[in-house]
Amino acid sequence: MWCQSCKEEYEEEDAGTCKECYEEASETEEELKREIDDLRSRLLFLRLPSPTLDAASAPHTDLLLHAIPACSSSSSGGGDAADATRAPDTPAVPAHRVILASRSPVFRAMLENEMEESRSGIIKIYDVSYDVLRAFVHYMYTAEVLLDEQLASDLLVLAEKYEVKHLKAYCEKFITSKVNNDNAIAHYAFAHRHGAKQLLEASLSELMNNMSTLADREEYKELVEKDPRLVVEIYEAYLNRQVNTAAGKDTDCGCRK
Amino acid sequence: MWCQSCKEEYEEEDAGTCKECYEEASETEEELKREIDDLRSRLLFLRLPSPTLDAASAPHTDLLLHAIPACSSSSSGGGDAADATRAPDTPAVPAHRVILASRSPVFRAMLENEMEESRSGIIKIYDVSYDVLRAFVHYMYTAEVLLDEQLASDLLVLAEKYEVKHLKAYCEKFITSKVNNDNAIAHYAFAHRHGAKQLLEASLSELMNNMSTLADREEYKELVEKDPRLVVEIYEAYLNRQVNTAAGKDTDCGCRK
Numbered sequence: 001m002w003c004q005s006c007k008e009e010y011e012e013e014d015a016g017t018c019k020e021c022y023e024e025a026s027e028t029e030e031e032l033k034r035e036i037d038d039l040r041s042r043l044l045f046l047r048l049p050s051p052t053l054d055a056a057s058a059p060h061t062d063l064l065l066h067a068i069p070a071c072s073s074s075s076s077g078g079g080d081a082a083d084a085t086r087a088p089d090t091p092a093v094p095a096h097r098v099i100l101a102s103r104s105p106v107f108r109a110m111l112e113n114e115m116e117e118s119r120s121g122i123i124k125i126y127d128v129s130y131d132v133l134r135a136f137v138h139y140m141y142t143a144e145v146l147l148d149e150q151l152a153s154d155l156l157v158l159a160e161k162y163e164v165k166h167l168k169a170y171c172e173k174f175i176t177s178k179v180n181n182d183n184a185i186a187h188y189a190f191a192h193r194h195g196a197k198q199l200l201e202a203s204l205s206e207l208m209n210n211m212s213t214l215a216d217r218e219e220y221k222e223l224v225e226k227d228p229r230l231v232v233e234i235y236e237a238y239l240n241r242q243v244n245t246a247a248g249k250d251t252d253c254g255c256r257k
Numbered sequence: 258m259w260c261q262s263c264k265e266e267y268e269e270e271d272a273g274t275c276k277e278c279y280e281e282a283s284e285t286e287e288e289l290k291r292e293i294d295d296l297r298s299r300l301l302f303l304r305l306p307s308p309t310l311d312a313a314s315a316p317h318t319d320l321l322l323h324a325i326p327a328c329s330s331s332s333s334g335g336g337d338a339a340d341a342t343r344a345p346d347t348p349a350v351p352a353h354r355v356i357l358a359s360r361s362p363v364f365r366a367m368l369e370n371e372m373e374e375s376r377s378g379i380i381k382i383y384d385v386s387y388d389v390l391r392a393f394v395h396y397m398y399t400a401e402v403l404l405d406e407q408l409a410s411d412l413l414v415l416a417e418k419y420e421v422k423h424l425k426a427y428c429e430k431f432i433t434s435k436v437n438n439d440n441a442i443a444h445y446a447f448a449h450r451h452g453a454k455q456l457l458e459a460s461l462s463e464l465m466n467n468m469s470t471l472a473d474r475e476e477y478k479e480l481v482e483k484d485p486r487l488v489v490e491i492y493e494a495y496l497n498r499q500v501n502t503a504a505g506k507d508t509d510c511g512c513r514k
Contacts, residue, residue, distance in 0.1 A: 005278035016279025019271045021262035032289040039296035042400040045423040046303040060354040097317040098353045102305050143299040166302040
């Protein structure tokens with residue numbers, strides 16, 4: 001027999017499909033590719049020129065966003081009250097109310113109610129660097145960003161704060177794809193802090209696959225110090241899995257009886 | 258042999274693919290489907306709430322568009338100078354400068370230069386009904402419209418005028434799919450007026466397939482009256498095709514000698 005796809009001869013036991021199914025599958029593939037072309041062209045149409053690239057490409061802006069990085073001497077790393085009074089010292093990122101309000105319910109509430117930000121057209125974004133803020137605004141216009149692990153983490157935090165679900169899911173998917181034994185504890189704690197379920201499951205699974213070395217790790221000891229409840233959850237999940245696996249084996253034995 | 262797709266037995270001569278190609282094709286299909294899901298979710302993110310739906314969903318608008326329908330007593334059907342002085346008598350459609358300017362180079366030029374429209378925030382759109390203008394603005398925000406043939410024609414004209422290429426191509430594709438012997442003359446003349454190449458080719462091809470009855474049609478006689486050069490082009494294309502077909506046959510004969 002000759003394969004209609006690769007044109008090579010094959011043995012009977014290597015048969016894949018009949019001619020009818022082969023032709024149907026080819027049609028399906030063509031249809032899917034046409035749909036992809038159509039979706040891509042609609043995406044290109046809906047994509048907006050990002051005001052973060054240069055000022056000339058951003059006429060009609062009616063907002064200025066200022067990045068206020070977390071004070072490096074702050075022990076918590078969170079935005080404390082002192083930050084709020086500091087004057088912004090990085091350039092502002094211009095933007096349009098209609099775009100931010102349509103992407104984020106938090107910005108929408110801020111801009112549609114009579115809040116200070118709405119009156120002044122100036123929004124301070126706390127605990128974030130200028131570069132991260134630019135990437136955040138760029139994404140609001142284009143749905144595009146070139147991620148590395150650090151940027152994905154920073155953007156996930158910002159996306160969670162401003163409820164930009166699409167960006168949060170995008171960053172979470174990226175970080176999840178990078179989980180390994182070395183970073184699983186850090187990602188596990190991060191996922192817990194920011195309600196990232198997919199990342200939590202992936203890092204917990206990675207941890208459970210390497211339980212024998214878990215307690216030796218420096219990050220483990222830090223986590224026991226800082227948030228022992230999270231460590232308890234790892235042990236609980238591990239025990240739970242062991243019980244389920246044992247129950248599964250028992251059921252198997254029952255079947256064979 | 259058993260088909261791995263439909264699970265039914267088939268004869269050797271009905272073999273489609275080998276197992277390897279079958280598995281590869283299945284993977285490709287899965288990948289394409291994942292890409293479609295990703296593109297759809299990005300589209301949903303980039304889609305903006307249309308200000309044509311209700312006023313509450315359109316805060317921060319900074320433009321008003323007025324539809325000025327072509328005067329029904331005008332014999333040309335085109336926008337004559339008298340229209341320009343008429344006060345708009347339909348409700349205005351609100352919109353945002355940033356959106357219109359990013360979708361249309363004509364609006365961009367109008368709004369970024371010191372033109373009357375930019376100063377007043379009021380744009381009159383001539384020779385168009387209120388409903389067509391609403392559909393046009395809705396498309397600018399969502400890349401979505403439910404077309405019928407009339408709306409597709411009206412939007413194509415508007416998209417051409419304001420250089421919204423994506424919408425023009427979308428309408429042209431829709432109209433092209435509706436070409437038949439009854440409407441081919443009308444679509445042929447329309448395609449000529451508005452530089453719609455795909456539609457022109459489809460309607461010309463339809464006309465050439467029915468040349469024996471062409472001259473009997475009422476629309477044909479009207480077109481001879483109004484724009485005889487277009488009729489000449491139909492005959493030229495027909496003759497050209499006949500010559501090419503004959504040349505093709507000659508070449509075939511040569512091969513067989």
